[in-house]
Amino acid sequence: MKPFSNFVASAVLGLALVATGMPAAAETPANMLVIANRIDDITTLDPAESFEFAGSDVSRNVYGKLVNFDPMNLSAGYGPDLAASWEVSEDGKTITFTMRDGVSFHSGNPVTAADAAFSLRRAVILNKTPSFILTQFGFTADNANETITHSGNTVSITTDKRYATSFVLNCLTSTIGGIVDMKEVMAHEADGDMGNTWLKTNTAGSGAYSVASWKPNESVTLVSNPDFYLGAPKMERVVVQHVAESASQRLLLERGDIDLARNLSPDDVKGMADVSGVKIHTELRGRLMYISLNGKHSVLSKPKVKQAIKYLIDYEGMQNSFLDGQYTIHQNFLPATYLGAIDDAPYSLNLEKAKALLAEAGVSGLEITAGVREAQERVEIGQSLQNTFAQAGIKLNLVVGTGKQTLSKYRARELDMYIGAWGPDYPDPHTNAGTFAFNPDNSDEAGATGLLAWRNAWGTDGLTEKVAAAVVEGDRDARQGMYEAIQREFLETSPFAIMFQKIEQNGAKDSIENLNLGGAITAVSYWVVTK
């Protein structure tokens, strides 16, 4: 349905709008931000559990964190939020935060160091999906009371060994770092769940907004917090309506019934170029599109074959055709704007070189099977690869399945090749380095399904140790240099061909100012938006 829908939508809307023009647009109220978005991925509102895009959008606006990003200056990196300042111990293992005074939760309860310590401990003890972001520092349900403590106005966290401070603080900016109202949450505790059941559908934060209602697959309504410590948001109400179709989002925007359309197809974006009163807002996001080769495959594991495959990808052709405006060429595992990101792009479609490399490796008549989920752009990438691979004598069979089907096989190391996407989990280089280039035990028994290197049965050729060293490097510049070197080696040796980085294009009313979707490192911030 998707390709058809995009085609139909743009063809019909384009022709008809040009022919007839739209009637005068309606206006949404000046103090209300109305958004059309696909929000069917929200599974929970609990920051200790939430791990989806639309969920992060809600959480970022509802929960304050110890440290956070300023939406008006994302490139500055993390800065104080509910913690006014912090100090690092000499051994580099303990960070002590001093809480900001005079901040209250939506309930009216003051935000204290006890709330902060409780929130972090709770996230560790609940052990939900994103808990690895904290437990990677050695916090466990058993030691949480000793490693995360509070005293007076300060809260301290002690990691199991020395890590780069920037690594720890970057992780605290992610959704799981959200500080919850301990009194409110524990008042709703049931069966020792630390309020998890209640917090799945309710909120208890101190951020710019609270959730007035969440109807799954239908809408999320946020109301502003007039006592927000950075000042009451201009948008007193934010309504996010679930609108799955790009064409419907476009119509709503052009009719003036919404202020922001979050999921426009490339055709609709092009179609709106000349529409008055509407602008296209573009941001680079963290999602990467890549292919990977299974190290268990006797031929695909050969270094020259891996190189050859990287020369058999029509990066430019895809970027300039069906991915136009949606993805940009990026060949390294750290998305642009991350610490240590590089823009080296040594690979381009080069049939002669690829053929020569295959001949050197003694490969001919190769037939491989790639798993790809049924998303339009991924299938199109698969088809482009089929075409270019065939020119070098490689037969590529595409097995198109649902996301879950394909992922299950990938995690079981059963695919020859995988065509997929990866989004960083938290805004620190280790988030991607720790999965693309880190695999301490490559055996099947290790079952490290969360590591992309393990899924592709790649022992990392020594990069694991280098990644482990980078994550504890205290000097920011030295750390940056280490990631740059790791990526250059990765480009040469890895079974991954990173191809593209995501560009998000939103349609917004002209009057919308200070819109910030969070770039590659965080989620949208509604509290600075004006119109």
Next chain:
Amino acid sequence: MALAETNKKGRHRSALFSRAVATALKTMASIAVTMVGLLLVTFVIGRVMPIDPVLAIVGESASKSTYDAAREAMGLDKPVITQFFIYLRDVMHGDFGMSLLNSRPVAEDIRRVFPATLELASLGTIFGIVLGVPLGVLAAVKRGTWIDQVARVVALVGYSMPIFWMGLMGLLIFYGILGWVGGPGRVGIFYVDIVPPVTGMILIDAALDGNWTVFKDAFSHIILPASLLGYYSLAYISRMTRSFMLEQMSAEYIITARVKGLPERTVIWRHAFRNIRVQLVTVIALSYANLLEGSVLTEIIFSWPGIGSYITTALLSADMNAVMGGTVVIGLIFVLLNIFSDLLYKVFDPRAR
């Protein structure tokens, strides 16, 4: 003599009562067997699907301990047969379990999404009946004339035009260009959550609340998707009505009626039409059931949070509790509509009593 007569009447009544009880019991047994069968099939399909529901919940970044904890919490570590009986017991208590994806009870979700579909499908079916039946009768009576040809084209377009296309065109013309109707969604964003939910059907809830502004807005949003669904229903109903009527119109009793000099209107409506009512009930019930099942594409285009898109989203996300809950409800609707059709047969056709 009088006593014997009374006894005879008594025996007759008692026989009728016994027959009614037997029929009711048979019907209930049939419903129970159907529903258990449906539950079993759905459950088995849910378990043999090559997707991992635990993964759907915890995501691909989760650690092994998180994965194992979620698997245990979902009861998937128990033997499959035990899982089925636990599920059966819970369903008997009206508990379809928790949606694995939005952490809410599935029964609560269905109570929220089903009225949206019911409202849309009912309006669509009313549209289909009110226009489809007269159109079918007219086409049969005026067979071969331009009226018949128009009816044929109307039905053909209804059958063959993808609803996706029709939906987009409808939205573009009536919402985008003319501005006559509301856009996607059940009400305008300013009217969300204004009337207290009683039935979950906004038109009825707004009327009960006496809030005619919301009623008007909700009507402007529902009219387009309901008309579209109604059009597809109309296409089916009108073609079937025409075909049933043609069969009756060529029967001997119609010729006799005409020879007797009865007015044409009486011949058509009181003789021929009366005899197609039973068949029409089946056609309408089937059409209604199909719409109640949820027209996924219509719901997606019009951002209509109904049961069709609910089940589809759940299926694609491996949320099997939601899929099974939705399937059971739809199965129940089919069974109930069948029973309702049977009852109507008895009203319309004395031979079926």
